[in-house]
Amino acid sequence: MTRRERNWLLVTPAAAWFVVMLVLPLSVIFVFSFGERGPAGGYVPAFTFEQYANLPARFTAFKNTMILAPLGTIAAMLIAYPLAYQLAVRTDPKWKIILLVLVIVPFWTSILIRSYAWIFILGGSGLPALLEMVGIEGVRLIYTPFAVLIGIVYGYLPLMVFPIYVSLDRLDKRLLEASADLGARPFSTFLQVTLPLSIPGVATGCMLVFILLMGEFLIPALLGGGKVFFVGNALVDLFLQSRNWAFGSAVAFTLIVIMLVTVTVYMRLIARLHSGRQDISIM
Amino acid sequence: MRIYAFCVYLFLYTPIAIIALFSFNAGRHASQLQGFSVQWYVRAFRNPFVMDALETSLIVAFVSATLASVLGTLAAVGLQTMRGPARAVFDGVIYVAIMIPGIVIGIATLIALVTVFDVLNPLLASLWFEDRQPPRLSMGIGSLIAAHTMFTMALVIVIVRARLASLEQVLGEASADLYATPLATFMQVTLPLIAPAILAGFLLSFTFSFDDFIIAFFVAGSETTLPIYVFSSIRRGVTPEINAIGTIVMVASLLLLIIAQLILRRRPER
Numbered sequence: 422m423t424r425r426e427r428n429w430l431l432v433t434p435a436a437a438w439f440v441v442m443l444v445l446p447l448s449v450i451f452v453f454s455f456g457e458r459g460p461a462g463g464y465v466p467a468f469t470f471e472q473y474a475n476l477p478a479r480f481t482a483f484k485n486t487m488i489l490a491p492l493g494t495i496a497a498m499l500i501a502y503p504l505a506y507q508l509a510v511r512t513d514p515k516w517k518i519i520l521l522v523l524v525i526v527p528f529w530t531s532i533l534i535r536s537y538a539w540i541f542i543l544g545g546s547g548l549p550a551l552l553e554m555v556g557i558e559g560v561r562l563i564y565t566p567f568a569v570l571i572g573i574v575y576g577y578l579p580l581m582v583f584p585i586y587v588s589l590d591r592l593d594k595r596l597l598e599a600s601a602d603l604g605a606r607p608f609s610t611f612l613q614v615t616l617p618l619s620i621p622g623v624a625t626g627c628m629l630v631f632i633l634l635m636g637e638f639l640i641p642a643l644l645g646g647g648k649v650f651f652v653g654n655a656l657v658d659l660f661l662q663s664r665n666w667a668f669g670s671a672v673a674f675t676l677i678v679i680m681l682v683t684v685t686v687y688m689r690l691i692a693r694l695h696s697g698r699q700d701i702s703i704m
Numbered sequence: 705m706r707i708y709a710f711c712v713y714l715f716l717y718t719p720i721a722i723i724a725l726f727s728f729n730a731g732r733h734a735s736q737l738q739g740f741s742v743q744w745y746v747r748a749f750r751n752p753f754v755m756d757a758l759e760t761s762l763i764v765a766f767v768s769a770t771l772a773s774v775l776g777t778l779a780a781v782g783l784q785t786m787r788g789p790a791r792a793v794f795d796g797v798i799y800v801a802i803m804i805p806g807i808v809i810g811i812a813t814l815i816a817l818v819t820v821f822d823v824l825n826p827l828l829a830s831l832w833f834e835d836r837q838p839p840r841l842s843m844g845i846g847s848l849i850a851a852h853t854m855f856t857m858a859l860v861i862v863i864v865r866a867r868l869a870s871l872e873q874v875l876g877e878a879s880a881d882l883y884a885t886p887l888a889t890f891m892q893v894t895l896p897l898i899a900p901a902i903l904a905g906f907l908l909s910f911t912f913s914f915d916d917f918i919i920a921f922f923v924a925g926s927e928t929t930l931p932i933y934v935f936s937s938i939r940r941g942v943t944p945e946i947n948a949i950g951t952i953v954m955v956a957s958l959l960l961l962i963i964a965q966l967i968l969r970r971r972p973e974r
Binding site (some may be wrong): 434449450508533540636667673676 | 706707708709712713715716717719720722723726738765775776778779781782783785786794797798800801803804805806807808811812813814815816817820821850851854857858861886908911915917918921922931934935938942946947948952954957958965973
């Protein structure tokens with residue numbers, strides 16, 4: 422058996438699995454997005470762009486996603502950066518790893534339970550009840566855009582800290598000393614040396630969080646209470662409640678396209694901003 | 705700056721701590737603590753729905769993590785020396801598998817499998833013995849395992865490949881020079897060296913599958929996993945029982961995570 426044959430033999434089971442469970446499903450919704458809704462729901466074969474023409478019917482979901490996803494990403498980034506900086510530059514190497522792991526650990530525990538925690542905190546008998554005790558009444562936190570934003574930042578903060586930490590940790594500390602030796606104040610050293618060199622990490626973090634937020638369903642479903650909904654929530658409604666597979670497929674495909682376009686444009690932009698250093702990768 | 709970092713940690717851990725704290729609360733309400741009690745844990749463990757869901761979740765997580773580790777490792781090894789367009793296509797597929805939102809994977813899998821089953825079921829029935837009930841393909845634990853395996857396999861391939869890339873080729877060449885067959889080289893040289901990555905991949909896959917809600921929500925059919933159970937009971941209203949289940953789930957995934965980290969960090973390259 423040649424090496425070539427052996428490689429194929431090793432790769433085939435995984436390849437077959439990807440074909441059946443990923444390529445086939447994505448192809449099916451692509452085809453279905455040009456179809457029509459059956460009289461009792463489901464799908465009737467057709468070739469029409471009607472579903473895509475119908476997209477404005479779900480404008481609110483796209484609008485919410487396109488507002489709250491970037492907003493959540495930026496908020497997470499602003500909170501994550503100082504922490505990553507503190508951990509990478511100012512912390513004793515002995516403690517670095519432990520403190521970093523402490524940030525990342527929540528990300529790998531159930532996002533469902535972590536979002537639920539906020540229902541518990543922001544809900545009627547949680548924070549609002551405490552506020553009432555000190556005399557502030559009628560505060561409504563749960564089922565507002567604010568609650569969704571908190572859930573997003575809480576859920577994805579760890580994912581943002583990690584890549585920023587890595588880029589700051591890799592930074593050659595002698596550059597900072599050199600900058601100080603040349604008479605730069607700490608703040609201008611930060612602006613002119615540290616910040617530009619950490620852009621790849623910031624870019625990676627923002628992209629990771631943004632990608633995940635585009636397809637978010639749980640956080641708006643739990644903390645938005647049906648008032649603040651994302652494309653993901655619209656998809657669930659279309660497929661499970663109204664059983665409009667053709668339109669649902671068109672919405673799903675549009676989401677994928679928006680994601681791909683945003684990410685590609687974003688990567689180009691960052692690469693240009695940071696020409697010469699193209700070590701932005703998401704894996 | 706230190707105070708800032710402290711506040712962020714507080715933000716990250718307070719909600720988790722509150723859930724854990726109130727899971728031991730004797731009373732029902734979130735606004736007051738009424739003494740220590742394990743009654744909500746007892747209730748959760750006596751609830752047959754919870755136990756059924758837990759069993760399903762454990763089976764799905766174990767089977768899909770095992771399949772993903774074995775098939776993912778084989779693929780990672782095969783990809784290692786593969787070049788050309790086939791390799792590029794495979795890399796693209798792995799990238800897509802990781803990047804496509806879970807919700808799209810869940811929906812697409814549901815629609816595709818339901819459509820395929822609608823075609824296959826009459827076909828199976830016509831081929832089956834006339835006097836017996838033909839098997840019916842439907843959404844359930846099988847489709848759930850298949851979907852989780854797809855995603856976690858991509859994860860295992862990425863992790864194992866990183867480890868393989870860090871190995872020195874000299875080792876494999878030395879083994880070949882000593883007349884070891886490729887299989888013997890793999891079993892005695894490569895496998896022991898990448899074993900920590902495979903095990904870590906297994907544990908991460910297990911955690912992912914055990915915690916996954918969104919894919920399971922679509923492809924589990926009439927089966928209920930623990931996250932699906934928790935989601936539907938949150939919809940019915942917040943009860944301290946969910947706090948207890950949540951605490952158990954978080955402690956369990958924490959333990960798995962710590963084990964995975966320890967395994968990945970042990971044995972630094974030389």
